[in-house]
Amino acid sequence: MYYFMPAWADEDSNLWENTAAPWYWASKKKFDDTVSQLKMFKQAQQAELLMSYRYSPFLRSFLAQEELYEVDYYNVFDDIQAIKDVHPRNFDFKDLAWPQGIEFYYTPFIVVARLKDQVWGRIEFSTDGKVLKIIRFKADEEITYWFDDRGFTSSIEVKASNNQKHFQYFLNPFGQWRIRLNVLTGEVAVNQKFAHDFERTEYSTFADLQNEKLKAFIDANLKPNDTLVVAGANYQVGFIAELKVPRQQVIFSIFAERLAITKDNLQKMSEYGEYFVVDTDSHLQLVTSNLADCRQICKVLQITPFDTRLRLGHSQKEKKLKIFWLLDGSSEAEIQNYFREVLDVMGANQLVELVIAANNEWNQQRLTNIFMPIINQHKMADEVTFDFLEQKDDEMEDLLDFKPKLPPKRLIRFVRIYSEETYLEELDDTRIILDLSNEPNLYLQIAGISAGIPQINRITNSYVKSYQNGLIVTSKVQLAGALKYYLEGLSHWNQALVYAASQISEYSGTNLINKWNLFLKKETVDE
Template identity: 30%
Template sequence: MFYFVPSWYKQDRKWYSTALPFYLQPKNMMFDDAVNLLRMFQQSGEANSVLILNYSPHIRTFFYQQRLSSDEIWNLFDSIQGLTDVPARKIRLDDLKWPQGAEIFYTPFIVDVYVDHLPHAQINFSQIGNIFDITYFENNQIDYQLVFDDRGFVSSIIYFEHNQPYYQDYLNAQGIWQFREFLTADNQQVIISPEAQGTFAKDVYQNIEELVKEKLEQHLASVLTKDDSIIVSADVQHNHFFQQIKKDHLVVLSFFGNRYPITNTEQLFSDLKDTPFFVVDSLDKIVKIAEQVGEVEEEQLPAYYEIPPYDTQLNLGHSQRKKELIIYVNFDTLPEHHLQYVFTSLFDMMLQHEWIDLLVGTQSQDFGREASIRQFLEESLSSTKYAEKLLLVDKDKAAKSGDPRLEDDDSLRERIDTVVIHSDTDLAKALKYVRVILDLGSPADIRTQIAGISGGIPQVNLYNSSYVKHGENGWIMNDISNLREALLYYLTDLEHWNQSLVHSVKRIELYTRGEIVEMWKNTIKELKLNEQN
């Protein structure tokens, strides 16, 4: 059995749910190494289980959105709340009871309930239309909030004082609180209900992490056999939970993106102690580690394998269906010293090729980020040479009349647009009609590269990576002066674009055929044979 420990955590409240109402977008992209590995192991039919360590009342919705099976989930909070076998049911607005004379107001995002012209309740909905939470008010202040499970019942209640969270009661299936977590700056204690104390080692815990550690250790002690392996998404939040268990079981750490501070070499060597091998999403991480520790200490590292995570669900783009040839530029990774050259080159190409359009994207959630990018573009377009020919998309007009790029009869077609990427879905949507991706980062953005491969879109980069291979699914430039040649290679010849598409499909097929899973199994088998010998 393979056990997977993902790193799907909330930044400001470490062990709380990451789920949000449907109208809010997570600040972090959710596709990662855990999603990638789980898809591969589930598709291969290999026995696996997912250990969810944080409070996750909407984990089944998340698995559905990521096209993962939720059959083999061990949810730590469900376990200690007694919610492991609760059937799902649908709660409708009509099922909710309100005081006599209550007025209900429907908006595109929430439902407000007023009593005697004062706010009484506010209802949020989940990504799939279920009730997400209900906040109740008393004297114009928040009184308490019901947090719903995606199976259709109240999972916990947050009580407020002076409009601030005071404590949270976690409930069982009968609505009886099992433990209480205090949420103030000077008190994070967890108190166990007198009726539930028989299943806990202590009556009072210093914080929720102490309780999580206890219950995880109990679960692993009860289910693990000597042949089981644990694949841990490397994260300082939970790595220490698995230090002791390494002595008797195989624990593999998987490093992805910027989740783990690999520059903290003391932490790194501590986490990798007694680990037979570890996994990286890109060899760039090994290079960075080597730069930090030097050759002597690098030799002390365990073996490593490079397994770039791909979104194995092909979501091929449709750029060949459009007259416009859209270049997607990742603004976040553009070196500042290349900015002017890159956009001058792009604008000149657009003047010479009237159907080349530009989409400039950012994943930054900083306030005003898109506005600053648009200001840069407007300033770059201010010369007479460009101002009379190239226009930025008017966002207000686009919102009213649709995509201005479709207005082929307009002699001054708006050909330059910007987009803010909040989620994996946003990224896939932005790339749907893109002909080529331009990312000059060192390294290029991993999530953009993954989405590009899933969409079969060729990518132009300035630095080598594990995702883009020159002449196969993209062009690695020797120098920035090759920019025009590289882009036109894919923009002016559909055959080159098709070749890139074929290579992307082959890369993803490598994962869906189960070859990577077999590599994992064979590696672990060899390690265990070596231990026996």
């Protein structure tokens, strides 16, 4: 059995801080190795269990958002709060016991509760519309009622206005407090009524209590042939050290978007884990070199955390020839040089359209400053328009039936990458994927294979093979030729599609899990 310990919290956050945020604060979904691994193992019916040790009263909502349905989990706070077999229920905040005469005022973000022309409190909601917390304002203190997505009050936080007192009471489903946290000192006191459920009645740090429960669970459940998969993060090492799991049963998942791959970080991990999995070729070299002189035996496997799913695109049915270009990881100077090549191809072929994709680091002004001067230099300002709309708006296009007749312009559209779904939506009618960064985006590569779309990179890697499912360009001079290779006719494009079909099988979830099992000397699974 595989036990997964994710790293879903910020490194500087406290263990007791709620991992859920109000809907207007909630960040966009991030690519995460543990989420992908859980999906793969679940689909292959490989025994797995998620171990969560952060305060996550909205854990089930998070798992549903990530499409991790029916994943078994153990949560330390459920253990601490004695939450077992609670049937979820929905409730309307207006059904709670409010003072007589309370009035509710709805704003775009929250609901404000007023009593006798005074602000009594406010209600805030999660991303799925459930009550996340209710804040009660008093003259000398602020009381926050944190709710569980199963429909009960999870904890009550009491904070004095002068900041001299700050406690949080963690409750069982019946509203009885089981532990009291002094937020200012980190000390924990146990309710004497429930002292029999704990080894101590007082803890100097919350980590002491957390480690007690986590270690008890590991000792009772982890068998000699089980594996603990730990998402590589600096703050995870201390927890693993306390659990005292045998090295040969621990594997660290190194995901570069989360962890700086340094000798110090890796050698600390090697003290507690014998195995490492990494996501890309370059990270394999980096991890291997940094572990070369470690005191312990370490084994490293390069394997993608993302599996292929057959989602063949439909660009061959489209008249337009859409290029999807991911900017992340490229400098402005590189982008300008490559854009000149792309614009030459667009000038020679009127069917070519360009979609530029990037993350939050890119804004409208910056992109306009990069692209518009080159468009003007090519004297294509009357022919090409740069559109900063961050997503398609087909509905609005349908409504605008009475637009003035203007000369048609070819579109260069910008798309901001928020989630996996953004990629999948855009790739459906894409003819070529362009990623010219020093480290091609791994999720985009696997999604491109799943869709059968040829990819153009400039760095040699395991996922794109020249003249098979794409091309590796060695200088900007070759970019225009690489684009024409797949844009002129369907012969080369069809060859890439056929090759991608074999890759879809190679990088399927079952095959990837079998690589894990062979690496760890476990039994393989069948398709």
